[in-house]
Each structure stands twice: as C-alpha cells, then as structure tokens.
Amino acid sequence: MKLLKRLMWLAVGTLAAGIAAALVLRERPTTEQQSVLKKTPAPNYRQTTFWRLYDRAAEILDRAVGWDKVPTPLGLLMLIGLRNILRQQNLHDTTDEPAINQPPIEPMQSHQLVNRTIDGSYNDLEHPMMGMAGSRFGRNLPLEYTFPEAKPAILNPNPRTVSLELLTREKFQPATTVNILAAAWIQFMVRDWFSHGTSPKDNPWVIELKDDDPWPEHPMKILRVPDDSTRSASSAKLPPTYINTETHWWDASQIYGVDKKIAAFRRSGKDGKLIIGGDGRLILPSDPALNPALVPGWWLGMEMMQTLFTLEHNSICDRLRSEYPDWSDDDVFERARIVNAALIAKIHTVEWTPAIISHPTSQYALRANWWGLEMERLQKLFGxxxxxxxxxxxxxxxxxxxxxxxxxxxxxxxxxxxxxxIPDDYTFRAIESDETLLDCTFRELAGPHSEEMLQHISLTDAFYSFGSANPGAIILNNFPRFLQNFERPDGYMMDLAATDIMRTRELGVPRYNQFRRLLHLPPASSFEELTGDATLAEKVRRVYNNDLERVDLIVGMFAEKRPAGFAFSETAFRIFILMASRRLNSDRFFTKDFTPQVYTQAGMDWIRDNSMSTVLLRHYPHLASALRGVDNAFTPWPRVV
Known part of the structure; x- marks a missing residue:
C-alpha cells in the first residue's frame, strides 16, 4: 500500500502540469437548459483523501500513457480508479420527475423474496418498481447535456449521407479474433436488456434524398422512438426520457418473457420445463403478437441461442428434479430460471466480453468482476x-x-x-466432413426465414458453421448492406445504418468529441488523429463539412484507433466498465441473494461448473471435434478435416 501511494503521488507531481494543459473546455448547455434541471448528487463513493488522490493519479496516468500500454498489474490499478470516477460522475437519474399513467404494481408476495418476477418488479424490495419493464432509461451523462439538438442541426449532416458514404460495406472486413457466435450472442443479450418499443408510423423524421438515391421512397422516413407516456406536462422543459419495454435486469427475459401471457405460452406445465419440439427445435407461437420471428432483429443466430438456452433450462430442471423430487412444477421452474439467467450472465462476463476485448488487462479485469482477484481456481477450492x-x-x-x-x-x-x-454472406458446412452444405445471404436467414433454413441444415451444423467463421469488424464502411435495405416483417423499409445515426441524435446522446469529454477522455484534435488514415480522414471531413465537433458518436467509435485485441472502441469501453459491473452490483440475485439458500447448492454448482462450451456439448455432442482445444467458444474454432 505504501508503494502504491508513492506511485500515485509521483504521478500527480510529475504529470499534472502536462495533463492540465491538455484538458479541453467543454461546450456548455444553454443557461435555460441548466436552470430547469436538478443536479444529480454525486454518490458518496470512495471519497476519502486516499481514494481522491488514487483516482486522480489513475486518470493522469491513463491520459499520459494509457491503461492498455502498461504492465497488467498497473493497468488493473488504473482501471479501478477510472471506474471509481465513472461511478461517481457518470450515473444520472431520470426519475426525479414523478411518473404518471403507470399501472399499479401488484402487492408483494412471499415467493417474490426468492423468485424473479416476470416484469422485473421487487428486485429491490424497498423500491419495487426499480428496473421493471416500463420504467425509464437512465443516463451516463449529466442531464443538461442530453437535450437533443433542434432542427435543422439534428438532421445535419444528412443521416442517409453518413450511411452511404461512411458506413456502407465496401468489402467485408472480418473480425479475426472472434466467431459469428459472438455476433449472435450479443443480439441475444440485447433482446434481454432493452427495447424502446414499437415506433409509431405517424410523424416520422423526414430525410431529404438526392435525386439519384435508389431508396424506393423520396423523401426517406425514419420512425421516431415512442414518447414516454409516464411524463407529465410539467416535464416539457426537461430533457426527453424514454421507456424500456424490457426489464433492466439481467434476467433472461428474452427466454421467459416480460408479461404473463408470453411466460405462460413458453411453459410446458410439467417438471418446470419450457416447451421445445420433439426435434429439439423451438415451437414458435402462431399468434403474430407473440411470435418473436415477426419482431425486427430475429434471425437464425437468435433462434440458435434461444433454442440452446431453452434446452439448457430444461437440463437444469432435470438436475433439480433429481435432487428435489417432491418440488412442484413452479418450484422447479423458478429455480431453473434464476440458475439459467446467472449462467448466461457468467458466460457474457467471463467469456464473451474477454473474447471481444482480448487485451490481457481487460480480460483479467472482466473475469475479476465475477471471481475477484482470487480468480476461478481458488474460488472453486475455497469459495x-x-x-x-x-x-x-x-x-x-x-x-x-x-x-x-x-x-x-x-x-x-x-x-x-x-x-x-453481421456478415452479408454465409457458408454452412457439415461437422462430420467440413463439406459445404449451403451458401446463402443474411436475407435468407432473417425473420421467418430462419425456420425455413433449419429444414435444410441441422442445428449442430449451424453451430459448427458459425463457430468456425468470422463476423465483421466494427469499423467504418463495414455495415451489412442487407441492413441498409431492410424490410421488416410488417413490410416497412429501413436503412438501419441511417436509423442508428438518427437514433443517437434523437436520444440526446452527444456527438463524438463531446461524449468523450463527458467520459473524461480527450477529444480527437483532428480528423487524421481520429481515423489514423489520411484517405478515411478526408472522407469523414467531407461528410461533416470540416467540422470535427459534428462527427456522430457511432462514426467516431467505428473510426478510432483501439487498444490491442479490442473489437470495439475505447470510448465504448468506458460505458462497459461502468455498466457491466453495475448490472451485477445492483441486482440482488447476483449479490446478497446469490446464495445456496436461494439458488440451491445444485444450482450454485451448475453455475460454477459450466461454460459456453459445456452448454454446447451437452445439447450438441457432435461438436466435440470442433471444440477440442478451444479455450473460449466465442473465438474461432478449427475446421474439422
């Protein structure tokens, strides 16, 4: 500890002057915008003199050298300080203005002490509505910076121009450190975490197009995010807020649903199990309102993950039934549900994220989120x-x-x-021989077509094909062309790249440089510094009319140079290191109720002993030859020969 203190004091003394000179003054909101807001009080978290000096030194060292360019032990110490600062300054509440028009919450029942509710209520027993479906998204930036720009600034530059010039895939650029399962997995996770709901078709954003633009309708229309129906008239001068139709908790709601009707459909009513076809495939509801294949975003990769963890739920049920033969269907279901959700969270924390950001320091830090400094081996031995x-x-x-x-x-x-x-083109191969079974495009895997595809290939071959192929790199000019000309199941046409740009602006997320300042990162000083490539810098400069401060967040994140092993940007990583741990820290089923008394000892053992590889092999044992020697199932598998 004495050595650490000396190091931090040395960093403060030698680097403070240089760092202070590099700090950029932030563009401030208008006086009117500031005046209508209550300031979110800074959390009283690690505010002792030691921690203040520690955090400041970590920030100085990071700016001067970079956490990713020092030995791992020092990099970890720096990340602790950076996360402290983010926890203190980058959590902001949007619920100060009381919500209206919310349905009454059901009275507390005793079984909710140990069971997750379908809608996410009662996770926090003192504040039962916290994080439930239908509650507001929060913010990571001070609220005075989250007012969307007014017209015409919000439409500048034209989001369709940004899509065509800077995002369109010119040539497929692979992310060689991960496989397509990593792409399917993150969509599977997003389906659990958040949705702004179905956009109304009235009053869309109107995007003017060039005469030679091939888009079928001029002007282009981009649907808006649904309004927050819980806001009162007195909120009109406050920044807009929006509702999450999913629960905010990491509770596998994409499998179990967020309302009783969907939850009831998915249950078999026997031994706690979920419905699955005799052929091991999902049975999708005929009711269009319940069928996930008719919701934009469904594709074969989603169906594969949904099937896999439906089967895993049922295997957990078998284990619990053998241990507790007198339990009711409800008892087995509820325990299997929280075990399955925790296993998914563990896989994401210690496998998917370290695969997608494979720098040694970040890998260690993420695994430490789950096991701490004692790491997996010691925790298995000693708890x-x-x-x-x-x-x-x-x-x-x-x-x-x-x-x-x-x-x-x-x-x-x-x-x-x-x-x-997401790649545009796919090749499916047989696990037994590696011979090509089928070549197809993403269009042929999307929506209801995923069911048609599984009539021609087995799920085993689908997992092998995804595991042994690369997804696209998260960079400029690598956006899947199909998603720039995407027909939703309801027939509505979307340029999803233009929509992503417009959505960022609409939600009041600042442009790239301002976003970095508010996350305590230095802004880009030039287009060349941003892109690291003179030709690409000129393209970005032209689209943004030589105004670096107008560069959209997504464009900046896709353009920036990233730490070694990272598949996404350092800018995005700041949100990750804050929110990845927060999703665990705030959830009582991952904290104080992560115990054998709630999960059962059999459930705790199941979470401890399993990984993505063991889940795959349990349900698709013929994958053993492809997974032999693979440490992380989200990294590329060897081709069988």
Missing part, C-alpha cells in the same frame, strides 16, 4: 474469501446502486449498436 467485490468478485457481495436508482442507460443502448458484426 468466497472476502465480502469485497475486489477480492472475491461481485456475485455474493453486497448490493450497491452507488446512490442512483438502477437502470440501463441511453448511452448503453447506443454503444451496443454493433451491426457491422
């Missing part, structure tokens, strides 16, 4: 050695909201727009 999340990980530690009611944030929804991961 938790401490109540501290740093020493023994977040699961099993104390619940902590860091002074701000828990919610996912609008900034979180934007940094997870990773559509370049």
């Amino acid at each position: 938790r050695l401490s109540d501290s999340e740093v020493i023994s990980g977040i699961p099993g530690s104390e619940t902590n909201h860091y002074g701000i009611p828990y919610s996912l944030t609008e900034e979180f929804t934007i940094v997870y727009r990773m559509h370049p991961l």
